[in-house]
Amino acid sequence: MPAGVPSLPQHQLDRLLASYGREVARRRRRWLTVFLALAALVLIAGRYGEVELGNLFHHLSGLTSYFGRILPALSYANFASDVGEWYWNYFGWLKLLFDTVLIAYLGTLAGTFGAGVLAFLAADNLAPSRSLRWCVKRLLEFCRTVPDIVFALLFVSAFGLGPLAGVLAIGIHSFGTLGKLFTEVIENIDLKPVEGVRSTGGRFADAVRFGALPQILPNLASYALLRFEINVRSSSIVGFVGAGGIGQDLFVAIRKFYYSDVSAILLMIIVTVAIIDLVTERIRHRLAPVETVG
């Protein structure tokens, strides 16, 4: 027998090649359809979104010069005094930043406690009543879907300007998002301890306290910390609508074109957010090896 690469007879090869060609053509057609559909959607969306590329090019120089202008005028010769001028209001901004972090903290805490209580009523495996479960789930959905800044707008009209509106807005939105996550955590617990408590005559509250809570506490804390990171970002903007924190000053600085103030405040926010992210990440890793970031 001759050694070498075995070759198929021509008629079989033709058939294989033809079916390969058909397959490739089919895939190409599918990609083309997807592409055309996307292009059509882009055109339609462009009309609704009032995209004017001419406008963009017209303002492109404005855009680049904007980022040039918000950079502070720092010189090597008198660096210290330049930085001093850039951060002329650093004490006031630091205080506002602290406010911002506290708003996020209080909001997260309120949302965590609310969600921690109601999630047990919404979880499939523990809920004492089906109709109550349905109601709680819809409530959580509502709080999750309405953005926190919309709540902030509403609460500013009700509670007046100030951080209370921000705390409540962030708290309610966190309640919705955390409630969903907590419910999922609870639905994945090991039910044996719960059954154990129930079998010795424990009621719903006992089953939750001694059967479920010890299993999920690290996970809940981890999710709450993750939410805190997100809420610090949110609380830095609720000031746009007057709900406290540094957002108010940032909004004014951008709107009134106080260029160097914009970069000064933004830098402070970014650094604060980064520090908080680092710290909470450390704590989260120690708490529980939660892989999912939800």
Next chain:
Amino acid sequence: MSQRPRVLGDDPLAVLARHRALLARPWQQRAVELGALLAMLVSTLFSIWWLDISLAQIGPGLSQLARLVALMFPPSTGGHLQLFLTSPAETLAIAFLGTLTAAVVAAPIAILAAANTTPSLLLRFLIRRVLDTTRGIHTLIWAVVFVGVVGLGPFAGILAIAVSDTGAYGKLFSEAIEATQGREPETVIASGGSSWMAVRFGLLPQVLPVIAGQVLYFFESNTRSATIIGIVGAGGIGLQLSEQIRTYNFDQVAFIVLMILVAVTIIDWISGKLRAAMIGQSARR
């Protein structure tokens, strides 16, 4: 046969007394738990004091809120039905174009930010810091900036979402690229392909399903962002929403909020289906 200790027949209190040592927790653990609770309580009280929140505010505020909510019923269009129906379309358009632009811009940047495609440590470091910065700034802040640059309207919103998402995508895509296996691109090179072909036939098929899933997920979350950027004048339904809240037309506010709820639910549903279809497709391959 040895005598087993009888547990159930005993007096429960005696059982408890016998096993108390097993149930007791070490005092250090208790101290840590108590301390954590105490710290939480103290910090909460401190925050309330620092932020100057008085409990006296809450009572009148709640009654005012109840009055506002009462004003919301029944929801009404206030004769602006036409306007209220086009602005969700505008919102969708903003989310769609913003997401797509960000994806297109972020793809090449991600290749430059991934360790296995870009050997230069310095370049990678710089690009990652830029991505971090754009991602660290909230979409609403970008919206205010772009309203200042290109003027009021949805176009500013598209740019805001595109820029802030480019940061997020750059990170996610580069992570997807780094998670790929190096064998496929190597095979392409080994059989005589160029490095461009290695990216096209070795890398792209591995990362495309991951990327498409992420883009869809972001489209979903961007419809939420796009509903709020109107608050600062960057187009979409948020503009109407903040106008109606500021002018105390709360029946129309209720209508808009309901519309947002319905729209977000529909989009969640559609993109959930699409993602499921895509995952199924990539699993079949």
